[in-house]
Amino acid sequence: MQTPIYMDNHATTPVDRRVVDAMLPYFSAQFGNAASRNHAFGWEAEKAVDTARKQIADLIGATPKEIIFTSGATESNNLAIKGVAEMYAERGNHVITSATEHKAVLDTCKRLEKQGYRVTYLPVQRDGRIDLQMLEEAITDKTILISIMYANNEIGVLQPVAEIGRLAHGRKILFHTDAVQAAGKVPINVLADNIDLLSLSGHKFYGPKGVGALYVRRKNPRVQIVAQMDGGGHERGMRSGTLNVPGIVGLGKACEICRQEMPEESKRLAYLRDKLKEGILAELDECYINGSLEHRLPHNINISFAFVEGESLLMGINDVAVSSGSACTSATLEPSYVLKALGVGEDLAHTSIRFGLGRFNTEEEVDYVTRRVVEVVKRLRDLSPLYDMAKEGIDLSTVSWGAH
């Protein structure tokens, strides 16, 4: 076993060797522009892109023509939400999303608000899922789009996508889902789930960075979006720019591997995740799991280690790469807004750690991480005045803390 151990697979994943091998010829041997229609270099590139389009479509139950290539999920989310809002502005000006979305969705919605659109940010329940009743009540005759993520990047909680899709289609509202964390990890079927637009990104499932896709439904209903970048009219006019052929080939290959290996891989990762969780909870008191365990990605667990600040824990397990919802690790110096939306107190949000297992983690690594986490949490609790107070039976919520 080698250290450091990477267990932050929600942030990014290493590119699978098989994906790298598929990509390599398209850098310098088969370097053609997929838009070159008049020579073999272009044809080769176009063929490779078509294969990838099919591989991606197969992963999510779509058809190849419904796949639009982008630079990643941030672009896909921007294109989907702004593209729909602009296209259907005459029909309505209301968008519904949720409080725990990624910033690429939230900040896109905030921009729409500045342009005069109305956005409803649905709260989530304690388990991290939206309340379908509240969604239904939020719908107005001006609602044109519902954008709810498939799975959350911090807590791995799966939203009731099929129910949202059914509700949206029943009211003739388009449904976009940011499936960045779910694609390649859990079975997705855009037809069964009534999804109209879906964002995904290669580097979250062992493909390359800088390439992603947006699924745009072509039938029942035929979804149209306004392009957000002007240029050569690539991707049926929806996304201009020369196609990143090696990246697209890698994205396709990564989808194919995920589709083939998902049943086995998700079982293995769920086993490792549960072993990690059980191992930690068996040794430490005052640990709290954030988000639903039932509706959750198989490779995610998010735990608050009460009385131990997250960044100090990361510093202690410095040979393990995980991430924290602590303010000290965020650019904004605010603790995780996702955990806050779940109703997790700021005190506990500061103590949260996200473990994201992946294809290349081994059982030996999981055992090692368990030991390291337990050892460092114990050491830091010995250093924590809050743990002392809690052990003395003082209810910390009744203590009057000085302003700081």
Add this chain to the structure above:
Amino acid sequence: MAYSEKVLDHYNNPRNVGALDKNDPNVGTGMVGAPECGDVMRLQIKVNERTRVIEDAKFKTFGCGSAIASSSLATEWMKGKTVDEALAIKNTDIVNELSLPPVKIHCSVLAEDAIHAAIKDYKAKLGDRAEAGQPAETPA
């Protein structure tokens, strides 16, 4: 963000971790910060009644590595100083010693607050004793 050698040293080998009897008349206790803000420091000093020299100092901190290091360093610096000398420790001294980056300056401010809070608590106890007519050192 990389941590400085000194922050790592204090984090890995914190000095003077622990607690002093907060009911001891010669012990001053300072507790600053809040769990919601992600850092709480408890700093305690034990003062020699006659010389007013801080003979012992202990801390416990909930917070990031820089907060732990700042409070560890504060206890180290306070020991052997008189109460008034300890009051002269500034957060900027801690920043310089630990090479704290700008986002971690609040850790040093909190440590300075903890020093002041502990000394204030000690002085308050001293004042109470003077009022009660018990022997106590006159302030220098």
